[in-house]
Amino acid sequence: MADEAPENSTAKTIHGKPRRKRIHPPGVAPVETAATTIPVFDREEVERQVTLAWGFEPRLEEHLGPPPALGPEEGPRVDRLLSMLKDLRGSQRALLFGTPRLREALAQVHPACPSFAEVISLYERAAALSAMTGAPVSVPPVLLLGDPGIGKTHASKAIAAALGVDIHAFSCATSSDAQALLVGHPPTWRGARPGVLTEAMIASASAQPCVLLDEVDKFMTHPTEQPYAVLLSALEPENARAMRDEYLQVPFNVAKAFFILTANDAGQIPGFIMDRVLAFQIAPPSGDALVVIARNIVGDVVASLRGGVSMPEDVVLHRLARSNPRGIKKLVRLAYGFAAAAGRGRLELVDIDAAEAVATGTSKPARIGFLTTENGPLSM
Known part of the structure; x- marks a missing residue:
């Protein structure tokens, strides 16, 4: 005689083969296992739309010859419908x-x-x-x-x-x-x-x-x-x-x-x-949470720069954390640019200050070709 199946593990058979039941916590009623895919569009309606446009079903094309020429409005639409029919996945996802x-x-x-x-x-x-x-x-x-x-x-x-x-x-x-x-x-x-x-x-x-x-x-x-x-x-x-x-x-x-x-x-x-x-x-992040976010953002930038720069010290991360996440993203690459121009691969506070000045439009480029007088610039 065949061995008995363990309790709560053997289910009804499908096509003569045993099916396993899901084991549920006490007091939870078992349910049938859900389907693993569903159709995301109605394939029959896709076929019907093509049939309405052509005058015959798509599957009959090889017997009835090329479909009729369609106008500039209907042609692209039917092409899109046909691409859905030819998708090897069908309508299931x-x-x-x-x-x-x-x-x-x-x-x-x-x-x-x-x-x-x-x-x-x-x-x-x-x-x-x-x-x-x-x-x-x-x-x-x-x-x-x-x-x-x-x-x-x-x-x-x-x-x-x-x-x-x-x-x-x-x-x-x-x-x-x-x-x-x-x-x-x-x-x-x-x-x-x-x-x-x-x-x-x-x-x-x-x-x-x-x-x-x-x-x-x-x-x-x-x-x-x-x-x-x-x-x-x-x-x-x-x-x-x-x-x-x-x-x-x-x-x-x-x-x-x-x-x-x-x-x-x-x-x-x-x-x-x-x-x-x-x-x-969603409350704006602050304190330690904002430092964590700053570290994550800087880490992503460091990774994108292929190891040519290094993570900054905590004092720099705390300085970056004065901004919101979007502001941090804006500052980090600018700051690494200033560090690179100074021959460094690690950020310093001066780089953050310089980046912030650019980001806020408060940086002031030096004048070139002018002398400044009490009455304004004097052309050379």
Whole structure:
């Protein structure tokens, strides 16, 4: 007789082969293991759109001959649809699941982004819940609020890197067309193209890329447009499961994506958007946290300079820490330039002072070719 399987380990058989159950903590009901991929667009609708344009199904092309010539509006659209059909990946993209490695990677973000501990912990808990249940990692849309230059974009990219997913960053402050950013325009519009977000979903290796909408409180659009109404279609789960690209006329599933929004002023964001995000007020880093950030930034610069310079002493790092993270980034390379001009590979306080003078526009170049008198410069 066959050996009995250990308790809580043997499951029903599939095609005659035993399947392993996930072992759950006491009191937690077992669930079926989730699928590892999902379709991010409707492939049948892609085929239907090509069929409508050609008059016959794409699979019949080899029997019926070349498709009809299409106009300048429809031709590029059908070409884009065909490229989706020919993609060897099909419409399926991978889901993300909690693992010890993922949780360790997220834990490593804390030292690099000390001001974002609460935000990082949100993703750590989501990974822990995924590991326990077998469901994909799921996090509601997140809004990072705080002063300019405190590292909101940097932290977002660090979280995406720890998750191991692509990040697609869009600046809302420089976008003049919210609809083009998310869902595109109908093909009859001049210069129409797919939405930047849906293009990102096609290109991504994951069904759960990180979508970073930077400075969402500064949407620059035509006064008659309602950019946040378009954004709502991506943030509302029911709509996000079948968000229709207006150009391709194909539904996309963006419901599993990790949305991170950044803003300086929550007062500029409509209430119906605020209701759909988890908002975190990020305090400016100070004290030891800012020194840690300064050390991380300088370390990245030193690495990029191929070992030709060295890390500065703590007194220099503390001097740099008077600035916010964006200011530190601006100063460091300038300061190393002053050090190099003096024949040194290590920063000194004088280099930081000189760099700050350049960055703030307070440096005064010496006059050349003039004598100064009480009445002003005298030409030689």
